[in-house]
Amino acid sequence: MPPGRSARRGGAARLSKACSRFKILNIRSRYPAAPPCHRSSPAKANLTAVRWVASSATFLLLCAQPATAGSPFTSGPAATSSQQRSGNVAKGCGDLLARLSRKPAELRYTGCRSFPDAQAAPMRATYDVDGGHAAAVETYLIRATGLHSLKRSCCQWDSAPASFDDDQGGQFMISMVSEETSVSRREAWSEIATFHVTVEMLTEEI
Structure with missing residues (x-):
C-alpha cells in the first residue's frame, strides 16, 4: 500500500x-x-x-x-x-552556501528554517564541521564571505556576525562558533569535536 x-x-x-x-x-x-x-x-x-x-x-x-x-x-x-x-520550512530555504558556490567540501549542511516574524524575515541555514577541518573552513569562508576570524571567548571559539552580498544583491549574515570547550590554542582545534556555521539570508529590508 x-x-x-x-x-x-x-x-x-x-x-x-x-x-x-x-x-x-x-x-x-x-x-x-x-x-x-x-x-x-x-x-x-x-x-x-x-x-x-x-x-x-x-x-x-x-x-x-x-x-x-x-x-x-x-x-x-x-x-x-x-x-x-x-513557514518553518519556506520556499527557497536550503543549502544557501552551495547555491552561492561558496561552500567548502568539509562543511556539512544540517538544515534550514525560516523566521517570517523576525526582523528582516531571515532564512537560516546551519552547518557543521569537524574540529580537524575547522581552520581550513574558517580560512575559506573569510576569503569567500568575509567571515570574521574566530577568537577565544569564555568557554568557546566564535566570530562576530559578518555580512556579505551575492551577485544579485541578496543580503546575508554569517558566523562560526565551536562547541563549548577548554581548548585555548588554535593549534589544538582538532581536539574540538564540532564547529557550527550559521548563514542567514535576509528576505526583507531592515
Missing part, C-alpha cells in the same frame, strides 16, 4: 476513535444522572437529544468528514505539506 494512503487511513482511524470517545465522555459528563430512555417521557428524551447535539455540533461536523491536509489528525505527506506552508 502506498505510504500516503496508509497515513490517511491511520489518520482516519484515529479520528474515528476520538469521535467515539468524545461521544461517550460527553454523555457521561453532561448527563451522568439522566434516566434510562425507556423510563423517560418521549418529550423529555427528545429534549435531551437536541441539547446534546446542539452542544456537540462543531465536533460532530468534524467527525462526519474525512481527515484532510491540515487536520490535527493528519500524518504523513499531507502533514509535511501543511508544516511547509506554516
Whole structure:
C-alpha cells in the first residue's frame, strides 16, 4: 500500500476513535444522572437529544468528514505539506552556501528554517564541521564571505556576525562558533569535536 494512503487511513482511524470517545465522555459528563430512555417521557428524551447535539455540533461536523491536509489528525505527506506552508520550512530555504558556490567540501549542511516574524524575515541555514577541518573552513569562508576570524571567548571559539552580498544583491549574515570547550590554542582545534556555521539570508529590508 502506498505510504500516503496508509497515513490517511491511520489518520482516519484515529479520528474515528476520538469521535467515539468524545461521544461517550460527553454523555457521561453532561448527563451522568439522566434516566434510562425507556423510563423517560418521549418529550423529555427528545429534549435531551437536541441539547446534546446542539452542544456537540462543531465536533460532530468534524467527525462526519474525512481527515484532510491540515487536520490535527493528519500524518504523513499531507502533514509535511501543511508544516511547509506554516513557514518553518519556506520556499527557497536550503543549502544557501552551495547555491552561492561558496561552500567548502568539509562543511556539512544540517538544515534550514525560516523566521517570517523576525526582523528582516531571515532564512537560516546551519552547518557543521569537524574540529580537524575547522581552520581550513574558517580560512575559506573569510576569503569567500568575509567571515570574521574566530577568537577565544569564555568557554568557546566564535566570530562576530559578518555580512556579505551575492551577485544579485541578496543580503546575508554569517558566523562560526565551536562547541563549548577548554581548548585555548588554535593549534589544538582538532581536539574540538564540532564547529557550527550559521548563514542567514535576509528576505526583507531592515
